[in-house]
Amino acid sequence: MEEIAIEVKDVHVIYRSMKSFSVRKSLGQIRQRRDCYEALKGVSFTVPKGKIIGIIGKNGSGKSTLLKTIAGVFSPDEGEINTFGNRLSLLAIGVGFQSNLSGFENIFLSGLLLGFSEKEIRRRLPEIIEFSELGDFIYKPVSSYSSGMYSKLAFSITAILDTEIILIDEVLSVGDINFREKSYAKMKEIISDHDKTVMIVSHSNASILELCDDVLWIHDGLVKEYGPAAQVVENYEGFMQRYRRRHANDAKKGQ
Structure with a gap:
């Protein structure tokens, strides 16, 4: 019997926002209008230990919400x-990351939050800094980082401070070409360890097919399909072709 690393049971996530308000001076009251958006609508699945699972779906389907x-x-x-x-x-x-802290300080903060001791973090610190390629920027506030620098630091911490479960949300596609290639190679090395369980959100179906065993397809907050990577990606690509054609035709009709 397979050992389960992640179990998700009937998960709902609702975003609530206060869109506007008006003051009724005669009554001295504030009337507020609250909008709700259900990002996940009862998602259930399990991930066996050591599996690499891709998560796909169109923008706004709930992929990043699920990982978070x-x-x-x-x-x-x-x-x-x-x-x-x-x-x-x-x-x-x-x-x-805490934006007011330096990259160096955030390494320690992230490591402690992941459950590592200060001694463990210090032991791996030189490797993290070297892999990140940030040079002297490692001592500057993260608020001064570009998105590419941010992703380099985030990836370096996760790659060197090994955890049993790794969740990746599109960061393999950020940064300069050399770092993307290096991080991609490092990720392949990490997930070759059968004790690691990995979930990857990506819009690159080629990367999903190369890296992942199975794929979870999320559509409008629901699980559309969950199964072997090649099968699910093929079904998803066919669905998206039909989806784009339908929306293109609707746009023409509206002109």
């Missing part, structure tokens, strides 16, 4: 997520 909910950045409004005590890291632009 598994990582604990968001709390589900309903449902449960179990990672069975495994240490987990999330690679995503804009998540995880």
